[in-house]
Amino acid sequence: MDDEIRERVEREAEVNALFNALKHDSDAQVGAIMGPLMGENPEFREHGDQIAGVVAPVVGRVNGLSNAEKRERLEELDPEAVAELDADEEEDDQILPDLPNADEYDQIRMRLAPNPNGPWHLGNARMPAVIGTYKDLYDGWMLCRFDDTDPETKRPDLDAYDAILDAIDYLGFEPDEVVRASDRMETYYDHARDLVDLGGAYTCSCEAGEFSDMKNSGEACPHREKDVETVREEFEGMVDGEYESGEMVLRVRTDIDHKNPALRDFVAFRMIDTPHPREEAADYRAWPMLDFQSGIDDHLLGITHIVRGIDLQDSAKKQRFVYDYFGWEYPEVVHWGKIQIDAYDVKMSTSTIKSLVESGDLDGWDDPRAPTLASVKRRGIQGQAVVDAIVELGTSTSDVDLAMSTVYAKNRELVDDEADRRFLVREGAEIPVEGGPDAAHPPLHPDHEDRGNRDIPVSDAVRIELEDVPDVGDRVWLKGYGPVRYTDPVDGDPAFEFTDDDIDAVREEDVPVVHWVPASESVPVTLRTMEGDVSGFAEPGFHDYDPDDVVQFERIGFARVDSVPEAPDEEHVAYFAHP
Secondary structure, eight states: OOHHHHHHHHHHHHHHHHHHHHHHTSOOOHHHHHHHHHHHOGGGGGGHHHHHHHHHHHHHHHHTSOHHHHHHHHHHHOHHHHHHHHHHHHHTTOOSOOOTTGGGOSSOEEEEOOOOSSOOBGGGGHHHHHHHHHHHHHTOEEEEEEOOOOSSTTOOOTTHHHHHHHHHHHTTOOOSEEEEGGGOHHHHHHHHHHHHHTTOEEEEOOOHHHHHHHHHTTOOOGGGGOOHHHHHHHHHHHHTTOSOTTTOEEEEOOOTTOSSGGGSSOEEEEEOOSOOSSGGGTTOOEEEOHHHHHHHHHHHTTOOEEEEEGGGHHHHHHHHHHHHHHTOOOOEEEEEOOEEEOSOSSOSOHHHHHHHHHHTSSSSTTOTTSOBHHHHHHTTOOHHHHHHHHHTTTTOSSOEEEOHHHHHHHHHHHHTTTOEEEOEEESEEEEEEESSOSEEOOBSOTTOGGGOBOOEEOTTEEEEEGGGOOOTTOEEEETTTEEEEEEOOTTSOOEEEEOOOOTHHHHHHOOOEEOOEETTTOEEEEEEETTEEEEEEEOGGGGGOOTTOEEEETTTEEEEEEEOOSSTTSOEEEEEEEO
16 A cells, blocks of 8 residues: 555545544444445555554544544535534434324323332333423423332332432423322222223123133123123122132123234223232222223323333223223324343343342442443433433334443533543553653643643652553653653663653654553542442542532543542542443
8 A cells, every 4th residue: 555545545534533423422433434435435445454454543543532623623624524414413303203193182191101110220211201302392291100000910119109200300301290090099990880880891700711711712701791780799899809819800891703812801900919018009909900090091181192112002902992982082192112222231121120139239220230210320321311312213113222322422412511531540550750740730621721720740650551551662642741751771660751752742653642640649439330340540639529520531431420538548439421
């Protein structure tokens, strides 16, 4: 590869890296730009085995720039690329598809319907993210209804009610009304009585397996033709707790020949012996099934639009039978596919996470390894970043994957401008420094000179990360301080000798820029990450922060300050957010 081709490769690689980094608001990756680079420049292909080696240092230099510097450089190299970025941002204004028949309603009324069997994992965030966004788009109304009418199989967790409301608040939304279904039992009983009087329900004492066989063969249950008086009497017996679990149910009379066996005479109420954990609901034994309870509530509370998983299509079909008996109009329905999230080893399941917390394998619901909202909140990821990433997935009926890298990119947009820069060294090597200034004064933020500079004493030695220790005779640039050469004299200790090189050594001679902390005045830090705890030392100014402050540890990533001790030499704790 001659010099002319090399210069062209470097220029095109820089344009592609700048565009890629700005478009995705993250570091450019060599692999991500190689395809476009080679596709747009066929003449580079004969040098394919050398291209990556030329591209890699260019990408490294681009990733060392601030966003403002990246944009300025791209404007200089390719103004049309900047215009394309701006156009893409304008096209992204349409957030979600329009709700069906929205203009036919005076007010859009939607509901969150969480089961309070535990705090929320990240998948649960999709419901408030999308419904809350629709509420804002239509200036609508939003209900949070706790569907807590299963005190046995999905037993409510008394702490989860408040934890879920806190999660909704963290995501940036506030319900207009909050109700607990377990407070509305008399309402469900009244509607069940009305349904019985309308001939729409009957009591059944068939053994579950026996009824299933009859249902699947299209054979009517022998109890189906009971007179209304008997059904009413037996249902009152259910309400009074006269039957044991499994002894009696109330079924909705549908079509025994329906092509979908799941819709044939489904259960509306069953007996449960296990008391509800809420004292106010502990005496009830006849509990509504979710499809009955939810259907009644959606009508009585004026819900106009329901968003639910496509796996719950049968729920709407069941509820329509009840609505037809009462002469009600069914709400509009939007179905979506399942959501999956990468980056976690722990399964996104409330029961799984609860089990791991109870066994001590996770430190709590806010353990960095847990795929929960409590966890990302403690890591310093803003709720708005989660919402923005989820809303972009839309409401497709296909299954979707939420990449945590997208959440991180959204959060970076929110926190980058406010986050001070600081140094943190992990697994450090202590090296004396000879010559040079007594202190360094790097900026608190590279894009905001008005915030001033940090004062980092050098004293007699610095600590740098082991992977940054150069070979004997090589130079590194201590960021914010200057150039040093690593020496290993025969009659002395290894040391950094300050040199008089200028910044061109970094730009033209590829002298690496490394972060560092003073060996004697830095503060100990435990950085909690998804891979486990990491010990290190931060520059002295880190001691001045308060819990919940967010900083960017240069060359490492963003972190939320979790605890700061009174004495600077005691352990500080931070939670790693993302690169």
